[in-house]
Amino acid sequence: MPVLTEDARAVARDHYLLSIAFDAIDAAPGQFVNIKAGSNADPLLRRPFSIYDRAGSVLEIVVRVVGRGTAWLSGCRAGADIDVLAPLGRGFTLAEDKRALIVGGGVGNAPLQYLARELRARACRVTYLYGAASGEFVYCEDAFRAASDDFLLTTDDGSAGRRGRITDALAEVLAERAFDIAYVCGPTPMMRAAAALLAPRDIAFELSVENYFGCGIGVCSGCSIGTTDGLRRACVDGPVFDGRAIHWESLEAQS
């Protein structure tokens, strides 16, 4: 079974970094892991987490503590066996030699670090907009800076970086510069606002949704959302979707 290589490490208020070593694994940016959080049958359902980064057969995740499963994970120690299914889902399209814009909100920045690194390895110029509610929730800032050519941090309360919403920064950047492709992950209202700014422009964009999952492997259809192609299961048809394909009302009803 995959094993935690070190104690779960606090990287911001309520946020923990976990490094999980597999015998062997191939995982792409935007895919996720589904973890049995707890040592007995309760909680029953696995908990999905984005792949924050990957070094060979070690996957890193960032866990924000919101309930029982995430609290349990935050207390895991080095050497713990992790009951995890991975990699799952459909990841981001990896552009090559493009002007890429990445926009993350809160813990939704998690899948975007591995993405940024892989895009730069493909000769993309990466502009990264990192949004958080407040400075105490900003995690792994140095790693995000190192993975991008331009990096802008905003916090809603101005306690770190520029004061304001990340979508305000997005509007400014889009008015000033051209991009070929954009990638977004964060709370549903933030993604909807970002999509409204991106959709009228001649720019491809993808979103990673984080609605509630049941089984995580496409069996229960509990995570289905409406798209221009009909109902799609976020766990197997996503979590990454074409930004123009999503019917926002259906996603909001699930968040």
Ligand SMILES: Cc1cc2nc3c(=O)[nH]c(=O)nc-3n(C[C@H](O)[C@H](O)[C@H](O)COP(=O)(O)OP(=O)(O)OC[C@H]3O[C@@H](n4cnc5c(N)ncnc54)[C@H](O)[C@@H]3O)c2cc1C
């Ligand atoms: C594809 C995907 C990727 C994700 N990636 C990450 C990640 O990288 N890091 C991270 O910290 N979290 C991530 N999440 C969210 C994470 O799965 C949930 O926070 C986790 O399952 C909560 O488990 P819990 O037992 O601690 O909380 P519970 O006890 O189940 O719930 C506690 C509270 O959190 C709310 N909640 C639970 N799940 C969600 C959800 N999916 N969306 C919004 N609110 C929720 C509940 O309504 C409740 O209020 C992701 C979710 C998805 C679907």
